[in-house]
Amino acid sequence: RSMHPSSVKGVDDMISLGDLSEAGLLRNLLVRHKEGNIYTYTGSILVAVNPYQLLPIYTMDYVHMYTDRRLGELPPHVFAIADSCFFNMRRTQSNQCCIISGESGAGKTENTKLMLQFLAAVRIIYSPSSSRFHPFGNAKTTRNDNSSRFGKYIDISFSKEGAIEGARIEQYLLEKSRVCRQAPEERNYHVFYDMLMGMPEDQKKLLSLGSASEYKYLTMVRRNLMSLIIYAHFRSALKVLTFSENDSWEISKLLAAILHLGNVNFTSKGEREQNSCQMDEICALLSFSLEDSLTQRSFMTARESVVKPLNTTQAMDGRDAFVKAIYGRLFIWVVHKINKAIYKPPEDESDVRQSIGLLDIFGFENFAKNSFEQLCINFANEQLQQFFVKHVFKLEQEEYAREGIVWNGLLRFKRYCWI
Numbered sequence: 494r495s496m497h498p499s500s501v502k503g504v505d506d507m508i509s510l511g512d513l514s515e516a517g518l519l520r521n522l523l524v525r526h527k528e529g530n531i532y533t534y535t536g537s538i539l540v541a542v543n544p545y546q547l548l549p550i551y552t553m554d555y556v557h558m559y560t561d562r563r564l565g566e567l568p569p570h571v572f573a574i575a576d577s578c579f580f581n582m583r584r585t586q587s588n589q590c591c592i593i594s595g596e597s598g599a600g601k602t603e604n605t606k607l608m609l610q611f612l613a614a615v616r617i618i619y620s621p622s623s624s625r626f627h628p629f630g631n632a633k634t635t636r637n638d639n640s641s642r643f644g645k646y647i648d649i650s651f652s653k654e655g656a657i658e659g660a661r662i663e664q665y666l667l668e669k670s671r672v673c674r675q676a677p678e679e680r681n682y683h684v685f686y687d688m689l690m691g692m693p694e695d696q697k698k699l700l701s702l703g704s705a706s707e708y709k710y711l712t713m714v715r716r717n718l719m720s721l722i723i724y725a726h727f728r729s730a731l732k733v734l735t736f737s738e739n740d741s742w743e744i745s746k747l748l749a750a751i752l753h754l755g756n757v758n759f760t761s762k763g764e765r766e767q768n769s770c771q772m773d774e775i776c777a778l779l780s781f782s783l784e785d786s787l788t789q790r791s792f793m794t795a796r797e798s799v800v801k802p803l804n805t806t807q808a809m810d811g812r813d814a815f816v817k818a819i820y821g822r823l824f825i826w827v828v829h830k831i832n833k834a835i836y837k838p839p840e841d842e843s844d845v846r847q848s849i850g851l852l853d854i855f856g857f858e859n860f861a862k863n864s865f866e867q868l869c870i871n872f873a874n875e876q877l878q879q880f881f882v883k884h885v886f887k888l889e890q891e892e893y894a895r896e897g898i899v900w901n902g903l904l905r906f907k908r909y910c911w912i
């Protein structure tokens with residue numbers, strides 16, 4: 494069939510497309526993408542296609558251009574959504590929430606950062622230092638070299654006058670299993686590599702650390718000439734976010750203990766003896782004694798407490814569970830500390846604040862082998878998709894039905910993120 498005239502050159506807002514089929518929508522995105530227009534509206538929803546290149550559309554000139562403009566007045570842009578959130582918050586005096594969804598690598602985190610940058614540039618205060626904390630929760634996957642392995646909700650609060658007062662980060666479901674195991678071609682969390690490649694040798698010596706290739710928990714070790722700078726940035730971000738020298742050292746000790754634990758073998762009694770020196774080092778780093786807790790378990794029967802040795806597999810599982818718990822708690826503590834630095838609760842209870850929340854949740858994933866964590870991630874994504882469908886289609890459909898308008902469109906969104 495012949496193409497609808499609106500599909501030839503593409504349109505800014507897909508609502509004005511004559512051909513509202515899936516093919517029509519995808520063609521519109523393709524035509525626009527080829528011309529470097531990565532953003533497209535569907536009403537008040539923004540669809541962003543990952544350009545995989547730096548586009549000159551995020552400069553201060555763009556920030557000024559999109560400030561205090563009505564949605565749709567200018568070409569679609571993530572700044573327009575951020576400005577509209579701010580405008581609606583002020584106009585309706587109610588908190589706003591922006592959901593950013595899409596599969597892994599679609600560009601969710603980049604667009605979240607751009608929204609924060611826009612709000613910060615226009616409304617002052619926001620510490621970019623917190624975004625330097627990505628090494629703790631980001632890792633290389635087959636889809637994204639800097640994939641967020643946790644979900645985050647960033648709540649930015651504003652004063653009555655509209656100035657940013659602070660921000661709070663809520664984290665969800667860090668992928669802890671990555672600390673012990675990674676799929677082929679994937680890596681552990683950036684922080685381990687950055688530390689091993691960027692930490693001065695004298696400090697590494699104190700932690701008995703060697704090079705990254707010596708650790709079983711670390712895969713795909715590559716030399717990175719930028720390591721020194723990356724690690725220096727990370728350390729300076731720690732300082733800005735009020736982590737003391739002691740806090741930073743304790744973090745390094747825990748990360749070192751995790752790496753050493755990954756190299757512990759549980760094969761035979763003889764090997765365990767060889768390990769005992771390593772275990773002493775680990776206990777010193779953790780500041781507590783593990784004694785036999787990784788090689789035996791104790792439980793209560795009706796009458797007495799029984800101690801049973803673990804077999805090799807059980808001991809390795811126990812060790813990995815222990816490591817995941819350490820890393821998970823460390824991550825939560827780091828986020829808590831960041832929040833303390835970037836958020837100050839109102840001194841006066843009558844001090845009413847308004848907020849804009851940005852939800853950047855991990856993307857849908859389907860690997861050859863999917864863990865329980867994948868199930869939770871994908872379930873959360875399905876829930877969000879349902880939320881989207883409900884708000885964009887079902888509520889609209891109900892309104893059409895109320896007005897007696899026939900509506901039978903079915904739209905599916907994939908491989909790009911919507912905001």
Ligand SMILES: Nc1ncnc2c1ncn2[C@@H]1O[C@H](COP(=O)(O)OP(=O)(O)OP(=O)(O)O)[C@@H](O)[C@H]1O
Nearest residue numbers: 545546597598599600601602603637640641855856
């Ligand atoms: N607007 C953009 N401009 C330039 N590059 C971009 C843009 N959006 C995404 N990218 C590129 O794509 C990569 C992946 O994007 P991002 O990390 O935001 O994906 P994601 O959807 O958050 O993925 P995950 O769910 O795995 O965390 C970025 O590291 C960046 O290189």
